[in-house]
Amino acid sequence: MNRKRTAAAVGALTLALMSTSCASETNEVHPAQGEVAAQKDDHRFVPDYEKAEKRTDWSAEKLMRDAGFLEDLSAYATSLVKLPQDIPVGGISCGEPNLYWTSKEKAIIACYEEVTEMRELFRASDKADHRPSSSSSVDGRVIGAMSGMFFHELGHGLIHLYDLPAVGKEEDDADQLAAVVLINDGKQGQEYLMDMAEAFRLLGIVEKLGGGDKNQESEYADVHSLNEQRYYNLLCYQYGAHPEQYKSLVGKGGLPKERAEDCPDEWKQAESAWTRLLKPHLR
Numbered sequence: 001m002n003r004k005r006t007a008a009a010v011g012a013l014t015l016a017l018m019s020t021s022c023a024s025e026t027n028e029v030h031p032a033q034g035e036v037a038a039q040k041d042d043h044r045f046v047p048d049y050e051k052a053e054k055r056t057d058w059s060a061e062k063l064m065r066d067a068g069f070l071e072d073l074s075a076y077a078t079s080l081v082k083l084p085q086d087i088p089v090g091g092i093s094c095g096e097p098n099l100y101w102t103s104k105e106k107a108i109i110a111c112y113e114e115v116t117e118m119r120e121l122f123r124a125s126d127k128a129d130h131r132p133s134s135s136s137s138v139d140g141r142v143i144g145a146m147s148g149m150f151f152h153e154l155g156h157g158l159i160h161l162y163d164l165p166a167v168g169k170e171e172d173d174a175d176q177l178a179a180v181v182l183i184n185d186g187k188q189g190q191e192y193l194m195d196m197a198e199a200f201r202l203l204g205i206v207e208k209l210g211g212g213d214k215n216q217e218s219e220y221a222d223v224h225s226l227n228e229q230r231y232y233n234l235l236c237y238q239y240g241a242h243p244e245q246y247k248s249l250v251g252k253g254g255l256p257k258e259r260a261e262d263c264p265d266e267w268k269q270a271e272s273a274w275t276r277l278l279k280p281h282l283r
């Protein structure tokens with residue numbers, strides 16, 4: 001989500017994965033293809049869990065392992081795009097909630113603290129208001145929201161790995177990629193997108209409660225769009241892709257009618273842009 005780094009932890013993770021990555025390069029040879037093409041087709045996202053450092057991270061690590069979180073996302077992302085090298089996808093104790101792409105180490109990192117924060121967020125929401133945003137459990141929504149955030153980070157990763165043009169805010173482009181991947185995945189992906197959108201809605205409420213003008217100013221200056229904007233953008237793509245199916249998203253508490261009218265066009269533009277940009281890199 002944010003893109004702060006914990007370089008030492010990522011360095012250890014990358015080192016731990018080097019043997020895996022070398023093995024796949026040396027063992028699989030495709031003489032009929034060019035060397036570069038063969039390497040691209042062979043590379044993959046490589047899941048790896050580090051042992052949680054803090055007691056408070058234990059159950060987060062367990063949830064991710066039990067759900068096969070990193071394994072599923074890595075396999076799915078590998079099935080979508082070719083890679084110039086193996087990309088580690090690590091679960092680690094970072095010291096703060098985060099899920100991020102690091103260009104320096106070329107890895108996607110899911111911090112155990114992010115699971116804990118998302119759990120607290122959805123639990124608090126269940127207690128405070130009974131908005132029927134999702135029928136899934138708290139942990140189901142945590143997995144859903146964090147899956148969406150993983151594809152957001154995949155967007156950053158692809159922009160940097162392939163030097164793709166990002167016109168406007170890269171953060172918005174990355175949210176678009178998450179929406180394109182999840183919506184085109186079908187029912188499950190679309191549920192994950194709703195969990196991701198809900199997380200942004202709740203984070204927006206939390207920030208307002210934390211309040212203060214200074215806090216608000218720093219939100220305006222942030223590289224990310226406001227949480228509320230990210231929430232409405234995701235709803236807009238969801239509705240825009242399937243207006244009949246998601247017409248309940250329009251109206252009170254959801255997408256304003258004026259915005260919803262343009263969402264089918266916004267969705268088409270986002271999907272077409274990412275499809276064109278990724279065409280040479282898709283499997």
Ligand SMILES: [Zn+2]
Nearest residue numbers: 001156171174
């Ligand atoms: Zn981002």
